[in-house]
Amino acid sequence: MNIIPAGSNNQDLAVNDLFHALDAKLKNKCVGYAFVISYKENFCTGNSGGFCRLQQDDHPRVMTVFEKYNCASVSKLVSSAALLLLLYKKEGVGLNSMMWEWLPSHWTMGNNIKTITFKELLTHTSGFRTSVRSYADLKKLIKDGINLNDKNDSYYNNSNYSLLRLIIPKLAGYSILSLKGLSESVIASKEPTQAETFANDYIDYCRKHIFEKLASMPDMSCTEPTLQPALFYDNEDTTKTGRHMGDQRLNAGSGGWVMTTLQMAHLFRSIHHTEKIMPAALAKRMRDEHLGYGLEEVEGVMSYFKSGGESLDGREYSSLTMGFANGVHIEMMTTSHMALKNIAWDAFKEWYH
Structure with a gap:
């Protein structure tokens, strides 16, 4: 799905233009990144770049939208x-x-x-x-x-x-x-x-x-994989070994849930654009009354979002889920710290008209 009626007065916009705006703001700016763009209940596109394990760690590999990370404060939505x-x-x-x-x-x-x-x-x-x-x-x-x-x-x-x-x-x-x-x-x-x-x-x-209502999200956990987990890094010194959060069950609630970027997007779509998890009126209350979200207006379009991040011995990562009143939403994960909320806003403003 590329052409969507998401512009002002429902005019058509190309999702690929938003894709390129986001990718330009993330590429080569952090150790690794992944993002997904959706429109209402539909997956549109996604991309990734960089690494989730660097050469100094065993079994280095590139970052993908399938890598599991503790999604930090995005867990508050759960x-x-x-x-x-x-x-x-x-x-x-x-x-x-x-x-x-x-x-x-x-x-x-x-x-x-x-x-x-x-x-x-x-x-x-x-x-x-x-x-x-x-x-x-x-x-x-x-x-x-x-x-x-x-x-x-x-x-x-x-x-x-x-x-x-x-x-x-x-x-x-x-x-x-x-x-x-x-x-x-x-x-x-x-x-x-x-x-x-x-x-x-x-x-x-x-x-x-919540999760068992969604076929692609069984056995969700607050524990990261123990075998070659995706890691996060110090963006200022990428020679340091990566770190991960491990088992966060005893600290869960405000953070802790482990998801891929694709899974974050699927969860958000299912809460706000289907009734698989909750009635539409309840999902609307979440947005309208700030129940787990921050609210901001961007170029005349309301956004509702939850960003997150964790730091461990100088290594940081960031996560974000952000929806807009026109039905577009963006999920992002970076393996080192970035101000993802601002990146999503700026890309949206460049794209929306």
């Missing part, structure tokens, strides 16, 4: 969709319900924690100012509480979505052993097992209710 599906189906609880009741029952609820709604987690207006991911750090975050004045402004924070790793299994009715009323020593001995149970049940729910 957690947001999973929570919305649960709230849509569950009686007596909704976006404006308080989230604290679905946290581990033995945790201490600090000041004003009981004022935070599910929607405030999804929109980063919860009041949390410390960004954490692990079970132990989340427990401390909740005990420390929040300042109500901090809820006045949006403050992007991984903690909001890391908590969904614990909330989603409890909302979904998974059987998780309660530690309430036990001695501190017993709790300390059992919390690592509980943390792993929450993580595995979160992954199980997302697999069954």
